[in-house]
Amino acid sequence: MKLPHSNIWKLFIIKGGLWFMIIMPVIILFFQDNGLNMMEIMSLQACYSASLALAEIPSGYAADLLGRKKTLVLGCVLSFLGFSLFSISYSFWWFLAAEIILGLGNSFISGADTALMYDTLLEIKLEKKFLKYEGRSISIGNFSEAIAGIIGGSFAAISFRYPAYAQVLISFFIIPFAISLKEPKMQQERMKKSWKSILEVMNFSFRKSKVLRTHIFYSSGVGMGTLMMAWLAQPFLKELGVEMKYYGLLWALLNVVVGLVSYQAHRIENKFSEFQSLFIVGFLCISCYLLISFNINVTGFGVLLLFYANRGYATPLLRNHINRHTPSNVRATVMSIRSLIIRMSFALIAPWIGWVADQWGLNNAFLIMGFLVTGIAIYCLSWFYKNKKELAHNK
Template identity: 45%
Template structure:
């Protein structure tokens, strides 16, 4: 199949849209509540999803490096469709758990492989210095898709909270033909042989032996975990602030439009202010927003949520760019998967604690707890991230 950079990028965009046109997100907590789940059980489900990703995240990245990123993404696209298909016909915790496990494995097969394929495609075109811009555009497209998906999902949920899940399976299907149309860029690097013991060597190098890679991964992972946690606390905040249900989709749309716009301009922000000022700025906003939101759960507090999502939009493509800058092509998908693995481990451990805290002590206590913990971890890893200059 003839290699074409433009075609690869377009198909990666289609896959991103199919993953992020999230009709279910504005009403997912309402959907769970309608089926009798508590907030603790909601976070348990998401922890199971994270564990299913974790169980296959690093092996999937290694498999992508060995068999090819395209094949890995085809498998992930098929599983992503099946996960939402199972969700559409499930009515309780057990059925939801099976769907989450399938979705988690599917996500792990795409996670890391997509960014690695994009970066290698740009290397082949001698445009790797533009990765931050393209990753920012990809993130932006994903969040615009999630934003408009939020509107559609909210409208469908007026009829039934189950309708968004039927439509989500249809949307997820379109990643399958797009992944088949991807082409591996013809780089002059040898793929590693399928030797599972090599994975442990790459993990050791990434998380222990190489200080630059270790602190890059840890800082990026705690930052990613803080944004993932907020995605699941946002809807309880809407509810606590007495936001009308019909506004859920609209507010969710606005937040994701903000992420999309800030992601698109992330490379400009980083170029204007430099790496140190950029990462310090979004770390302050991401960490302290939890505490400010926890001071009072009310509608004006949504302004702090808006600031959080601006910082999230800048952080995501910027940190992926820094990972790629210091990683060899032959293990790129594996290293990116180690980052995603670490994010999910952090969330799987801390998420249920926040859910338990919401159920027993209220949302404000959970926000303060998250703010304190993430501030400690984020600023500690930021110090070493800067010390070892892991962005170059």
């Protein structure tokens, strides 16, 4: 596939490197091997999400003000430092420090990478191809995580520390590619150099543009649901009695499913109206949570595969819808607002879900998540249904 700009393939490599998470297939087992229970593990992830969320809008603002490239480079460097500390940590508090650094690093990457890709395409008048390339990017990320899953499972069979050490090397590898990116010329004026501009962007996102506000809420709700499932999948495999040597292979399978669907996301979208696409991703997210809560067995793994397939379609689709309704000079900030809502929601809910899993069982944790996503979906889809003409106009 011939790419129209060097930024695109570099962003693909960065995405692949960031998602080459050798530690992920066994991270729950890794934490448990260091004496942590599910509530402590989910509390760590809540703190990670909170640190990421608190820096989301300032980092998105920095990307709009100073440039996407600089913030991406900073994010990659912080990720390297965070994984370095993570690899030598053995207790809750050291893991917490590492998670906070990683959260800050990812906050500078989140939003800036998507905005850089969109503005690169906008500059060469190919912005309508964004969903195609964003889908490719997510697909690469998931194929990368799939390969990493197989390697990580093999490493963990020797020692849980080996995947953590390998993660340090991988995070260092992507820094030169971030440095080599080219900042696209803005199609519109840059944001005014004032922190008041952040409030102006939030006012535009949540008051002036009702369609953008609803897209942000809906994308955030579905995004929070997919993020929570990523952390519940490994306890689910453990309850199934899966041997550790198969964790990497099953993790790889889940990510291959996401990658295959993401790769075809732009073609799938063309078969449906915008409202139909939005309804499908919400309906499948909710249905899978509710079904899996009653099927902690092999059938439940089939439902988990369906959930991950839906994730492969939902992620690029919902980002594309937000980009359609967002001016170029505030795009990174708006994408960061979306990420902030996802991460803060996760930070508030994750420890509670972890406690439910410890005390009442994993099936009840899935059930509660299904009800939470249902509430968000009903609110947003009702608005989308009443305003289908506006959605069709902007497609």
